[in-house]
Amino acid sequence: MMRTARALLPLLLLPVLLTACAADKKDRTEGAAADSADLDAAARDWGIAPELVYVTEVSGYTVFQQSVGAYDDEFAAAYRSEKDATKFGLFVGRGTMTAESCPKQPLGEVSDKQVTCEHDGAAWYRKADGSHEYAVPDDGVVIHLIADADKVDRAILRKAAEAVHRPDDAELAALQPDTNGADT
Structure with missing residues (x-):
């Protein structure tokens, strides 16, 4: 009898544990993206579609903050180093990137130079003239993380590409200028 009770206890607790794990997963997923109304409002202020808003770390x-907004039909944001003048840009636009299309798509403002492409995980590492970037295709958009090759090394761009994601509430707030106490 005692053996049966010991065997049944874990089976009886299994639904409780699974429910708790599912709830925990749901909480983490829901906290990952910014509130859609806030994201829609911010995107409208920038003049872009909400699905184009991404951030990185x-x-x-x-x-x-002053760099955040629309650039042509894309979302754009510049990230700058806290210790020196280096920076890289994040641009998000609609499209795809494949082995065939990668070398045909211009790399930032460098449109007349040959683009080389190297598949690196889920992204494409691209180079042209003195610029380089990681292009990350994601659900109908391509996120471009671009910099001057002499100022920002490939490892920084790769980290940025690996960390690219939709903003949470705090990240969305950090993209917007602080208006506390400012005249509007």
Whole structure:
């Protein structure tokens, strides 16, 4: 009898544990993205579609708020180093990137130079003239993390590419200028 009770206890607790794990997963997922109304409002202020808003994280770099907004039909943000003048840009636009299309797509403002492409994980490492970037395709958009090759090394851009994601509430707030106490 005692053996049966010991064997049944874990089976009886299994639904409780699974429910708790599912709830925990749900909480983490829901906290990952910014409130859609806030994201929609911010995107509208910038003049872009909400699905184009992405952010990244790289140790030692912060977003330059004045750079955030629309650039052509893309979302744009510049990240600058906290210790020197280096910076990289994040641009998000609609599209795809494949082995065939990668070398045909211009790399930032460098449109007349040959683009070389190297598949690196889920992203493409691209170079042209003195610029380089990681291009990350994601659900109908391509996130470009671009910099001057002489100022920002490939490892920084790769970290930025690996960390790119949709903003949470705090990250969305950090993209917007602080208006506390400012005249509007």
